[in-house]
Amino acid sequence: MAKLRAAGADAFGVSLDVTDDGSVTAAVQLIEERAGRLDVLVNNAGAVGGWPQEPTAIDLKTVRRLVETNVIGVIRVTNAMLPLLRRSAHRRDRQPVQPRRLLDTTDHSRRRPRGGISGGYAPTKTYLNAVTIQYAMELSGTNILINNACPGYVATDLNGFSGTRTPEQGGHRHQAGDPAGRRPFRPTVR
Numbered sequence: 001m002a003k004l005r006a007a008g009a010d011a012f013g014v015s016l017d018v019t020d021d022g023s024v025t026a027a028v029q030l031i032e033e034r035a036g037r038l039d040v041l042v043n044n045a046g047a048v049g050g051w052p053q054e055p056t057a058i059d060l061k062t063v064r065r066l067v068e069t070n071v072i073g074v075i076r077v078t079n080a081m082l083p084l085l086r087r088s089a090h091r092r093d094r095q096p097v098q099p100r101r102l103l104d105t106t107d108h109s110r111r112r113p114r115g116g117i118s119g120g121y122a123p124t125k126t127y128l129n130a131v132t133i134q135y136a137m138e139l140s141g142t143n144i145l146i147n148n149a150c151p152g153y154v155a156t157d158l159n160g161f162s163g164t165r166t167p168e169q170g171g172h173r174h175q176a177g178d179p180a181g182r183r184p185f186r187p188t189v190r
Contacts, residue, residue: 001013010035012034012035014027014030014031015027016077018043018045018069018073018074018076018077019068019069019072019073019076021076024076024077024080025080027077027080028080028081028083028084031081031084032084035084036084036087037084037085037087037088037089038081038084038085038087038088039085039088039089039090041077041078041081041085043073043074043077043078045069045070045073045074045077046069046070046121046158047065047066047069047070047121048066048120048121048158048159049062049063049065049066049120049121050062051116051118051159052116052117052118053116053117053118053119053120053121054117054119055117055119056119057119058119058120062120063119063120066120066121066124067124067127069124070121070124070125070127070128071124071127071128071131074128074131075131078135082144085144086142086143086144088143088144090143129148132146132148133148151165151167151169151170151171152164152165152169152170153165154166154167154169154170155167
């Protein structure tokens with residue numbers, strides 16, 4: 001927050017638990033009181049559930065927890081924040097949705113598996129991509145722009161810093177194409 005404020009942004013942090021309706025409601029109320037609108041929402045919460053996750057042996061409680069956090073949590077937060085997002089002072093061009101742009105952003109033919117077998121975490125991310133496409137299609141005629149980012153296997157506390165990319169490299173991939181030589185990333189679904 002300090003960096004954003006130093007750069008002149010009117011920014012403040014909001015803590016919330018994406019799996020708790022009351023927490024999300026409280027966050028919406030705080031944003032409403034302090035800002036009256038929301039210009040950007042980044043859904044970046046996630047749970048892993050341990051590695052490896054062989055689908056033949058994964059505990060169903062783990063799968064439910066991952067879906068609750070990684071998918072339902074995003075839906076819960078997004079839907080709760082939509083009224084504030086609709087009040088954003090930042091408008092966007094209205095263009096038809098092209099969901100295929102999102103689907104074509106990753107070249108799976110040259111992709112090597114990273115991080116081991118994932119019978120829980122990886123499927124929730126696939127599910128989340130599908131939900132994101134649906135949001136993009138539904139909201140295409142509004143001032144809300146839906147983006148989806150896949151920075152690759154980035155070293156973070158979520159994976160015990162075992163990722164092969166730095167956060168800076170993950171962010172760079174979205175700005176200038178994938179340094180590994182795959183076709184440029186197009187993060188915006190319009």
